[in-house]
Amino acid sequence: MAQIRFYDLEINQPGLIWSPNTCKTRFALNNIPYETKWVNFRNLHTIIPSITKSGKRPTVPIIEDLAHDNKPVQDSWDIAVYLEEAYPDTPSLFHGNIGLHKFFYDYANSKILPFLFKLVVSRIADNCGPPQLVKWFRANREKHFGQTLERFSGELSDNITALKNALTPVHNVLKQHLFITGDKVGFADVTLASYFAMVHAIEPDKFELVLNIYNDDIFRNWWNRTEQYRTGNNDARL
Ligand SMILES: N[C@@H](CCC(=O)N[C@@H](CS)C(=O)NCC(=O)O)C(=O)O
Known part of the structure; x- marks a missing residue:
């Protein structure tokens, strides 16, 4: 239950x-x-x-x-x-290091998510619901950003370059450890896997660019390793 x-x-x-x-x-x-x-x-x-x-x-x-x-x-x-x-009996995602996870959460929110979001926002807008909602969503977000979503999204190559910079410290950790947290999955992994899941579901081709951003398997292997924690139908794509 x-x-x-x-x-x-x-x-x-x-x-x-x-x-x-x-x-x-x-x-x-x-x-x-x-x-x-x-x-x-x-x-x-x-x-x-x-x-x-x-x-x-x-x-x-x-x-x-x-x-x-x-x-x-x-x-x-x-x-x-x-x-x-x-729920103290369920496996901890903070491992006694809540401050470190909060740091990563804030870092991912401010330095990584914005560039991943730019890869997908137009497609989310076009698919957010029935036509009336699509119209409202686009108008609402364009007002918020003060520009069209396409302009806000910018150039794909610029976003990938910025993303690569922001992911560098994460890539460095994952070269040596199974998870961002170390040898056990933690909330830092949950956070980045969630942001990756958005691109995976909405723009699968662009997600390949993200996984290959360093021309190696580091992010792909980590993404596959997090699969057991990503419950539900994660292979469903728009
Ligand atoms: N800091 C909040 C952010 C939540 C948030 O912005 N959620 C989005 C969905 S991903 C939302 O509900 N948006 C509704 C809207 O913008 O109208 C959190 O981490 O829960």
Whole structure:
């Protein structure tokens, strides 16, 4: 029986596991029985506040902990910390080094994710739901970025170069260790695997460029190694 109710973000391929922030929670839930509730870019604005009742900007992931009075928790980092405390019998993803994982989480968010996001944002926009939602999403994001999504995305080669720079320290670690965390998977691995999962699902050809960014197998081998932690249908692509 599910202990956690987990809210994920659906686009026009039902069941596709693609959202970079929700994947962190999905992968962190690997050892805890959970059920998935799907929301979309439109209805999350009503569904999420009705659960969190916090007044915070509605985003996913959120969870409701069915084993603890349906307690709602929002935000992928806060959820990871919560699960670690509420489910001490499941394997830890922090290994007593929570500060280091927070550092990597922030690094990946600010230095890696933006370039991966630029590889996929146009295709997400075109496939985020029915035509009305597609129109709204594009207008909403273009207003936010102050430019068209295509302009915002820039040149593929520039993004790959910037990404390669940002991934250098990770590549250096993975040359010597099985995981970013060392010999055991940790939340740092969950974080980067989640961002990779977005490109894998949305733009498979570009994902090949990412895996080959150093013309070696380091990232590909690590990605394959993380498979056992990426539950669900990870081979589904848009
Ligand atoms: N810091 C938050 C970010 C959550 C977030 O931005 N989620 C996106 C989906 S990947 C979202 O819900 N977007 C809704 C929207 O932009 O309207 C976390 O890590 O949970």
